[in-house]
Amino acid sequence: MTQIIKNARQINGETVDIAVKDGIIQEITEKYAGDGVEIKPGEDVYISPGWIDLHTHAFPKYEPYCAEPDEIGFRTGVTTIIDAGSSGADDIDEFYEIAQQAKTRVLSLLNISRSGLRHLNELADLSTISLPAIEAAVEKHPDFIVGLKARMSASVVEMNDIKPLQLAKQLRLKEPLPMMVHIGSGPPAIGEVLDVLEAGDVVTHCFHQKQDNHIFATPEAVHPALLRAMKRGVHLDVGHGTSSFSFPIAKQAKEAGIAFDTIGTDIYQRNQLHGPVYDMATTLTKFLALGHSLQEIIWAVTGAPAAIIGRDDLGVLREGCPADATFFTVEKKPMQLMDSYGHTMESPFSIKVKAVMIGGEYIELETSN
Numbered sequence: 001m002t003q004i005i006k007n008a009r010q011i012n013g014e015t016v017d018i019a020v021k022d023g024i025i026q027e028i029t030e031k032y033a034g035d036g037v038e039i040k041p042g043e044d045v046y047i048s049p050g051w052i053d054l055h056t057h058a059f060p061k062y063e064p065y066c067a068e069p070d071e072i073g074f075r076t077g078v079t080t081i082i083d084a085g086s087s088g089a090d091d092i093d094e095f096y097e098i099a100q101q102a103k104t105r106v107l108s109l110l111n112i113s114r115s116g117l118r119h120l121n122e123l124a125d126l127s128t129i130s131l132p133a134i135e136a137a138v139e140k141h142p143d144f145i146v147g148l149k150a151r152m153s154a155s156v157v158e159m160n161d162i163k164p165l166q167l168a169k170q171l172r173l174k175e176p177l178p179m180m181v182h183i184g185s186g187p188p189a190i191g192e193v194l195d196v197l198e199a200g201d202v203v204t205h206c207f208h209q210k211q212d213n214h215i216f217a218t219p220e221a222v223h224p225a226l227l228r229a230m231k232r233g234v235h236l237d238v239g240h241g242t243s244s245f246s247f248p249i250a251k252q253a254k255e256a257g258i259a260f261d262t263i264g265t266d267i268y269q270r271n272q273l274h275g276p277v278y279d280m281a282t283t284l285t286k287f288l289a290l291g292h293s294l295q296e297i298i299w300a301v302t303g304a305p306a307a308i309i310g311r312d313d314l315g316v317l318r319e320g321c322p323a324d325a326t327f328f329t330v331e332k333k334p335m336q337l338m339d340s341y342g343h344t345m346e347s348p349f350s351i352k353v354k355a356v357m358i359g360g361e362y363i364e365l366e367t368s369n
């Protein structure tokens with residue numbers, strides 16, 4: 001049976017009809033002539049490609065960085081969530097099974113440590129970085145594992161400094177994969193981490209404000225290693241999280257012309273329930289408050305993350321692609337916002353999710369924020 005999303009208002013201002021059948025977008029046209037069940041989102045509702053969150057914790061097994069995939073996925077308007085290293089090779093089969101039960105599309109950035117987040121100092125023991133274990137996991141789950149994850153901060157690597165990342169970068173995988181690397185308190189020093197990253201890699205928590213190890217913690221205006229990395233084609237992910245997003249750093253970045261590529265939330269159960277993350281809509285509203293355009297913000301959760309994980313069928317509304325879409329409003333309703341360090345901002349607007357479509361299934365949502 002064909003479904004027709006009538007008068008779908010896109011963020012470029014164009015209004016189209018979108019015909020969907022068997023989970024796939026069949027036709028995008030000004031006025032769809034065929035028959036079908038009509039979905040009428042409403043005049044003030046925008047439709048965008050289904051949102052993609054590049055940094056989540058969707059493997060429910062290990063506290064505290066864990067959540068049920070659908071709780072942080074489709075119920076919050078996000079149709080694809082990418083788990084950032086909650087699971088390593090030891091748990092990937094179990095995580096894959098859980099992911100298949102979810103309605104939300106779930107993908108994995110495999111932790112370079114085979115133990116994943118079973119221990120929170122997973123890179124303190126270098127013997128857990130195993131090429132055969134990673135190869136076996138990727139061979140078994142080639143569509144599920146879209147990259148690797150390395151958490152490069154002092155509490156994770158302990159005495160090992162930059163070594164885990166250097167080791168991981170020396171692994172000769174049959175198929176090279178992008179690597180998401182988290183930055184935070186050093187050692188390792190931020191410059192050393194950034195200098196190891198290659199084109200296609202992602203640095204997450206890019207606007208954190210920890211110690212003297214953030215992107216402006218140099219005598220120069222911007223850390224020179226960041227400029228070099230960006231020039232090489234390294235991507236910047238926001239990775240908000242409980243302790244990694246600073247309004248002052250994000251403002252300074254905007255003024256310095258340091259543009260983020262993706263807005264990952266680093267959401268898990270606790271920072272969803274108690275903040276400061278809450279959900280993707282709240283996180284996107286923060287970037288509206290900072291003065292970024294809606295186009296820029298939506299691209300950072302659709303086309304940009306899709307390109308990083310090599311899925312050109314996601315993050316786009318195009319004939320022949322999976323029918324994943326997010327329906328949302330931008331309401332003239334002031335919203336009080338807080339970063340990870342207690343700084344507040346007020347936004348005159350708030351983004352609210354109204355519904356999602358995943359693989360052709362349309363689901364209306366109660367909005368929470």
Ligand SMILES: [Zn+2]
Pocket residue numbers: 055056057084241266
């Ligand atoms: Zn994370």
